[in-house]
Amino acid sequence: MMKRFVLMVLAVTGALALAGSAGAQPPPGTLVQQVALSRIGGGTGKLLGDGTVGVIFFFEAGQPHSLDALQMMHQCEQEFAKKAVHWTAIVSDSASADAVSADIKASGLAMQVLVDKGDQVYAELKVILHPLVVITDKQNKVAAYEPYQRINYCNVVRAQLQHALGELDDKGLEAIVHPAASTQGGEAAVAQRELRMGQRHLEAKRYPQAAAAANKAIAADAKLVDAYVLLGQASAGQGDCKAAGAAFDKALGLDKSNAAAQEGRKACTK
Amino acid sequence: MKNQRIPVRPSALALVVTFLFASFVLSPIVAQGRESQAAAPAKGGKMAPSPGLARPASDVINYKDGVLGPQKGEVASEHSPYADGACDFCHKGDARNPGGLLKPVNQLCFDCHSEFEEMMTKRAVKHAPALKQCTNCHNPHNSRNKQLLVSDQVTMCTSCHTAMKTLLDTATVKHGAMEGAKCTNCHNPHASAVEKLLIQLPFDMCIRCHSQDGLKDHSGVALTNFKTLLENNPVWHAPVAGKDCSACHTPHGGRNFRLLVEPYPAKFYAPYEAENYALCFTCHSSNMVDVPQTTTLTGFRDGPKNLHYVHVNKADRGRTCRACHEVHASKQAFQIRDSVPFGDRGWSIKLNYKRTATGGSCDKTCHSLKDYDRSKKQ
Numbered sequence: 282m283m284k285r286f287v288l289m290v291l292a293v294t295g296a297l298a299l300a301g302s303a304g305a306q307p308p309p310g311t312l313v314q315q316v317a318l319s320r321i322g323g324g325t326g327k328l329l330g331d332g333t334v335g336v337i338f339f340f341e342a343g344q345p346h347s348l349d350a351l352q353m354m355h356q357c358e359q360e361f362a363k364k365a366v367h368w369t370a371i372v373s374d375s376a377s378a379d380a381v382s383a384d385i386k387a388s389g390l391a392m393q394v395l396v397d398k399g400d401q402v403y404a405e406l407k408v409i410l411h412p413l414v415v416i417t418d419k420q421n422k423v424a425a426y427e428p429y430q431r432i433n434y435c436n437v438v439r440a441q442l443q444h445a446l447g448e449l450d451d452k453g454l455e456a457i458v459h460p461a462a463s464t465q466g467g468e469a470a471v472a473q474r475e476l477r478m479g480q481r482h483l484e485a486k487r488y489p490q491a492a493a494a495a496n497k498a499i500a501a502d503a504k505l506v507d508a509y510v511l512l513g514q515a516s517a518g519q520g521d522c523k524a525a526g527a528a529f530d531k532a533l534g535l536d537k538s539n540a541a542a543q544e545g546r547k548a549c550t551k
Numbered sequence: 552m553k554n555q556r557i558p559v560r561p562s563a564l565a566l567v568v569t570f571l572f573a574s575f576v577l578s579p580i581v582a583q584g585r586e587s588q589a590a591a592p593a594k595g596g597k598m599a600p601s602p603g604l605a606r607p608a609s610d611v612i613n614y615k616d617g618v619l620g621p622q623k624g625e626v627a628s629e630h631s632p633y634a635d636g637a638c639d640f641c642h643k644g645d646a647r648n649p650g651g652l653l654k655p656v657n658q659l660c661f662d663c664h665s666e667f668e669e670m671m672t673k674r675a676v677k678h679a680p681a682l683k684q685c686t687n688c689h690n691p692h693n694s695r696n697k698q699l700l701v702s703d704q705v706t707m708c709t710s711c712h713t714a715m716k717t718l719l720d721t722a723t724v725k726h727g728a729m730e731g732a733k734c735t736n737c738h739n740p741h742a743s744a745v746e747k748l749l750i751q752l753p754f755d756m757c758i759r760c761h762s763q764d765g766l767k768d769h770s771g772v773a774l775t776n777f778k779t780l781l782e783n784n785p786v787w788h789a790p791v792a793g794k795d796c797s798a799c800h801t802p803h804g805g806r807n808f809r810l811l812v813e814p815y816p817a818k819f820y821a822p823y824e825a826e827n828y829a830l831c832f833t834c835h836s837s838n839m840v841d842v843p844q845t846t847t848l849t850g851f852r853d854g855p856k857n858l859h860y861v862h863v864n865k866a867d868r869g870r871t872c873r874a875c876h877e878v879h880a881s882k883q884a885f886q887i888r889d890s891v892p893f894g895d896r897g898w899s900i901k902l903n904y905k906r907t908a909t910g911g912s913c914d915k916t917c918h919s920l921k922d923y924d925r926s927k928k929q
Binding site: 341344345346373375399400401403404409410411428429430431432433436459460461462463464465466470473474477478481482485487490494 | 663675739742744748751790794833
């Protein structure tokens with residue numbers, strides 16, 4: 282059953298990789314053209330920085346996911362305030378300036394907001410989803426696209442930015458983008474827990490309880506050396522040198538240099 | 552690598568694809584339409600202001616310092632130190648007359664349950680009640696519930712997550728996963744690397760069930776086997792590629808068919824009204840369908856003539872997105888269908904779509920050969 286599930290997950294993961302070849306958005310590494318655009322609130326601003334990592338944030342006023350992302354991007358820009366990052370939000374020129382301004386004000390967004398005249402930047406990057414974050418590297422090439430995700434969006438954008446800045450390696454990025462299952466700990470954790478509890482019973486000279494805990498620990502992890510040591514000590518405490526010797530032998534079978542097992546074995550053979 | 556997911560983002564013609572993120576089902580176009588407005592999906596994890604948890608009055612025995620005492624009568628779980636009479640693990644004094652606690656509650660728990668200390672330290676998303684005091688949810692002695700929970704799991708969780716309780720009680724469209732299920736099927740109540748304390752990303756959670764044949768929704772409609780679908784159809788809708796089923800579906804129950812977070816037309820034809828496509832417009836701009844002429848908003852245009860507008864924006868029989876696009880994944884670019892679903896008897900008409908460098912064509916389908924060319928001057 283487990284094997285089938287693992288195979289299925291691998292198959293789907295493979296399909297995810299396949300899916301990556303199917304679209305038409307300019308791929309990572311594509312050079313983004315530098316342009317100067319009108320800024321909401323007056324003046325003009327550059328789409329990209331000069332030799333810095335950049336964030337281009339496409340959003341649409343009043344759109345639920347965009348409103349959510351605006352809050353997240355405000356948080357992000359604050360976190361990276363001391364880093365060399367060029368921040369730009371961009372809206373279509375068909376958007377209502379008043380509606381855009383109201384959303385910016387409500388979110389507290391501090392970055393410049395540019396108006397994409399004739400939707401030329403939208404067309405260049407083939408942007409059809411809102412919100413979308415495009416991370417560019419120091420050469421103004423696309424490093425990553427991050428369309429909105431309801432879950433973990435902020436973490437992923439932050440990680441992509443850290444990756445572009447060289448603060449996070451590929452492995453670290455992968456761990457955030459595709460996090461491992463957050464389980465409760467599994468059998469290994471159960472074994473450790475029983476071991477610790479058994480050791481406390483042993484300290485209190487509750488030998489039967491210590492032995493019971495040791496056996497539970499062994500049942501959860503048959504290679505846990507310290508659990509056999511505990512079982513040996515608990516058995517010795519109850520005067521059962523035969524059982525103690527057998528437990529210490531098992532511990533030494535797994536780790537012949539284990540000092541506690543050697544000592545216990547010696548004490549038992551006296 | 553994350554970056555390799557990128558090209559799957561829909562482009563040009565796929566502007567409308569989000570419209571189609573409306574069904575877990577490949578088969579029949581189900582004429583359910585918008586359902587009652589009784590339940591609204593819970594947003595933002597709203598919780599009751601009080602930290603009080605559901606504790607049956609009969610359970611509150613020897614309730615001291617926020618920690619439940621031993622329960623009388625039949626119990627379903629027992630804490631090992633309590634069962635062993637090892638009161639000194641946690642209490643001052645002796646077993647016959649246990650006194651106060653040796654340390655703050657969580658420190659005591661972590662002496663043995665150190666994996667929880669580790670996960671609540673290292674994982675980014677933490678459950679506040681667990682962080683504050685394990686005994687918010689667990690009785691350290693014994694309980695009539697499994698895992699020493701102070702009450703049954705759903706009752707306990709919804710005693711704080713009241714908006715979720717309302718949703719579960721009033722949802723007109725139910726999710727089978729919620730029936731008789733526990734919150735911990737999908738959430739880790741202590742800490743997680745994923746927001747909302749999800750054990751995994753939404754897609755990874757969903758596919759654990761939605762990867763089998765024969766699965767049906769609460770009304771008996773067969774559901775898609777996503778393992779098969781995604782293996783055989785390499786062009787994925789962006790939220791699918793982003794493993795974010797929850798961008799379009801609400802997993803706890805809701806008011807829209809297929810557990811969609813916002814309304815979306817369920818049939819082939821529908822009068823065009825932006826609010827009917829609220830789901831799609833959470834990501835796509837309505838301009839794509841509202842504007843008759845464009846040179847930037849879509850690649851599905853003949854010169855500047857917006858063909859999405861032509862197909863969809865009609866007061867009576869507008870073609871909904873599902874007419875031409877697959878919801879989740881397809882073989883062709885832009886999630887274009889192989890065939891068009893028509894009527895309620897499972898009929899389909901081939902689309903015979905051909906893509907060219909500057910446009911494409913459809914033939915022998917709802918209409919005879921029609922082609923389009925973006926580069927054409929008006």
